[in-house]
Amino acid sequence: xxxxxxxxxxxxxxxxxxxxxxxxxxxxxxxxxTLNFYPRALCKKCHSDHLEYVEMSGRGTLYSxxxxxxxxxxxxxxxxxxxxxxxxxxxxxxxxxxxxxxxxIGIGMKLSSVFLTTEEGFKLPAFTPVSEKGEEG
Amino acid sequence: MNSMEGCAVVGIGETPVGKLxxxxxxxxxxxxxxxxxxxxxxxxxxxxGLITAGSFVDNFSRHSLTVAEYLGIAQQLSYNTSIxxxxxxxxxxxxxxxxxxxxxxxxxxxxxxxxxxxSGLRGKDAVExxxxxxxxxxxVPFGLPNPGAYAMIAxxxxxxxxxxxxxxxxxxxxxxxxxxxxxxxxxxxPITVEDVLNSKMICEPLHLLDCSPxxxxxxxxxVTSLAKAKANGLKPVKVAxxxxxxTHDHVIENPDLTTSGCKASGKRAFEKAGIVPADIxxxxxxxxxxxxxIMQLEELGFCARGEGGSFVENGNISLKxxxxxxxxxxxxxxxxxxxxxxxxxxTEAVRQLRGESGPRQVPDPHYGLVHAEGGIxxxxxxxxxxxx
Ligand SMILES: [Zn+2]
Numbered sequence: 001x002x003x004x005x006x007x008x009x010x011x012x013x014x015x016x017x018x019x020x021x022x023x024x025x026x027x028x029x030x031x032x033x034t035l036n037f038y039p040r041a042l043c044k045k046c047h048s049d050h051l052e053y054v055e056m057s058g059r060g061t062l063y064s065x066x067x068x069x070x071x072x073x074x075x076x077x078x079x080x081x082x083x084x085x086x087x088x089x090x091x092x093x094x095x096x097x098x099x100x101x102x103x104x105i106g107i108g109m110k111l112s113s114v115f116l117t118t119e120e121g122f123k124l125p126a127f128t129p130v131s132e133k134g135e136e137g
Numbered sequence: 138m139n140s141m142e143g144c145a146v147v148g149i150g151e152t153p154v155g156k157l158x159x160x161x162x163x164x165x166x167x168x169x170x171x172x173x174x175x176x177x178x179x180x181x182x183x184x185x186g187l188i189t190a191g192s193f194v195d196n197f198s199r200h201s202l203t204v205a206e207y208l209g210i211a212q213q214l215s216y217n218t219s220i221x222x223x224x225x226x227x228x229x230x231x232x233x234x235x236x237x238x239x240x241x242x243x244x245x246x247x248x249x250x251x252x253x254x255x256s257g258l259r260g261k262d263a264v265e266x267x268x269x270x271x272x273x274x275x276x277v278p279f280g281l282p283n284p285g286a287y288a289m290i291a292x293x294x295x296x297x298x299x300x301x302x303x304x305x306x307x308x309x310x311x312x313x314x315x316x317x318x319x320x321x322x323x324x325x326x327p328i329t330v331e332d333v334l335n336s337k338m339i340c341e342p343l344h345l346l347d348c349s350p351x352x353x354x355x356x357x358x359x360v361t362s363l364a365k366a367k368a369n370g371l372k373p374v375k376v377a378x379x380x381x382x383x384t385h386d387h388v389i390e391n392p393d394l395t396t397s398g399c400k401a402s403g404k405r406a407f408e409k410a411g412i413v414p415a416d417i418x419x420x421x422x423x424x425x426x427x428x429x430x431i432m433q434l435e436e437l438g439f440c441a442r443g444e445g446g447s448f449v450e451n452g453n454i455s456l457k458x459x460x461x462x463x464x465x466x467x468x469x470x471x472x473x474x475x476x477x478x479x480x481x482x483x484t485e486a487v488r489q490l491r492g493e494s495g496p497r498q499v500p501d502p503h504y505g506l507v508h509a510e511g512g513i514x515x516x517x518x519x520x521x522x523x524x525x
Binding site for chain 2: 038086
């Protein structure tokens with residue numbers, strides 16, 4: 001899988017390091033408890049710098065999506081069609097990610113996190129549908 | 138506000154639009170500004186303010202000063218700035234022009250928006266550049282194109298309010314009909330709802346004809362105080378109200394995809410103008426994608442929440458309807474310049490209020506509204522013109 005890799009910076013490094021270990025680590029504010037995504041130098045609610053990373057369950061709900069047929073540039077030309085979605089984690093934060101096994105995709109669908117590996121060996125978060133029995137679809 | 142307070146647009150200029158192979162971005166700025174000054178009967182030497190909307194083709198970091206230099210007017214300027222707020226830039230530029238004049242910083246301001254992305258960037262490069270405006274770490278790696286972000290908005294809107302693809306298509310059909318009455322529009326052949334629904338899928342649920350294609354071109358406005366305009370016998374169109382509004386920058390941070398800063402910018406503009414939506418005779422809304430028009434109709438208070446789709450379907454936004462929208466053909470069919478694109482919404486609103494729009498003239502309009510937005514419903518600016 002070929003992807004533009006994120007230009008990781010000192011503030012976001014822990015999130016991306018978490019992905020490499022197949023964990024979704026989100027910043028939690030030690031002052032007000034807000035879960036901040038994307039990562040910041042200060043809490044977006046109370047502006048405290050007392051921020052720690054906590055691991056999410058990986059379970060979420062599909063908020064909205066699109067199936068991309070016209071790629072945003074050459075990198076994605078060979079990958080269309082593919083699904084991109086906004087996913088609300090059960091803990092609250094909303095992430096953008098690709099959905100694998102998206103044939104039954106719909107708003108409100110229950111999802112769980114997986115990780116996709118680029119040709120450089122970099123892991124990006126993604127989501128896959130959860131069946132009624134609670135197993136990955 | 139007494140009748141002589143505030144500012145007015147006293148001149149408008151437009152270059153041809155479309156694929157202008159021999160054009161340059163700076164050259165289009167120059168041609169548009171000359172048209173606007175000629176229209177206003179104002180000399181170049183009287184311009185003491187210049188505001189631009191930047192360029193995706195040229196990479197000048199002080200764009201408005203580069204344009205001033207190119208025009209040979211840098212030395213006479215007491216106000217010069219670029220607004221980098223995507224599609225909201227020219228509407229915000231007009232707002233800045235009024236504020237600078239009202240503060241006494243300058244007296245005759247040109248607001249110019251031009252670019253040649255169609256011939257200067259080439260199609261694929263333009264698509265790639267627009268995609269690069271997404272968040273580099275948390276959006277770009279997942280392959281979200283510009284229409285994909287609006288497609289997610291459309292899906293959520295359909296889910297919450299039952300808006301249909303056919304209702305979105307009706308926006309494109311109506312605006313194309315308006316373009317058919319504008320000799321300058323790039324796309325003038327009538328289309329049907331079926332044509333839109335059968336056009337190539339870009340990002341589900343948006344088809345090719347739900348999206349606005351990039352063109353070359355430029356437009357400009359000349360702004361003075363209302364008092365000066367009247368004293369000089371110019372034909373002023375009053376800037377009655379304006380406002381900005383924001384909820385997010387990147388789409389991942391929009392807490393609710395079915396609303397945006399449009400609601401706040403519209404409210405502020407109506408309050409400043411001292412009027413209500415029912416007073417508006419036509420609206421030049423930001424039709425980058427069909428869903429955006431339906432949302433703005435609701436956000437600006439022209440119809441109730443969730444009723445934008447049926448409002449469009451019932452013919453309200455056509456020239457014969459209760460609120461003609463994008464009377465010149467909009468971004469969907471007239472042209473989309475990129476960040477400066479809103480300039481033609483402003484020039485058309487001025488033309489309508491002067492009664493100079495020919496076969497597409499709205500009968501005797503008193504107030505017109507322009508809404509412009511940049512990003513993914515991110516940067517919003519509403520301007521209300523008219524009321525003299
Ligand atoms: Zn906090």
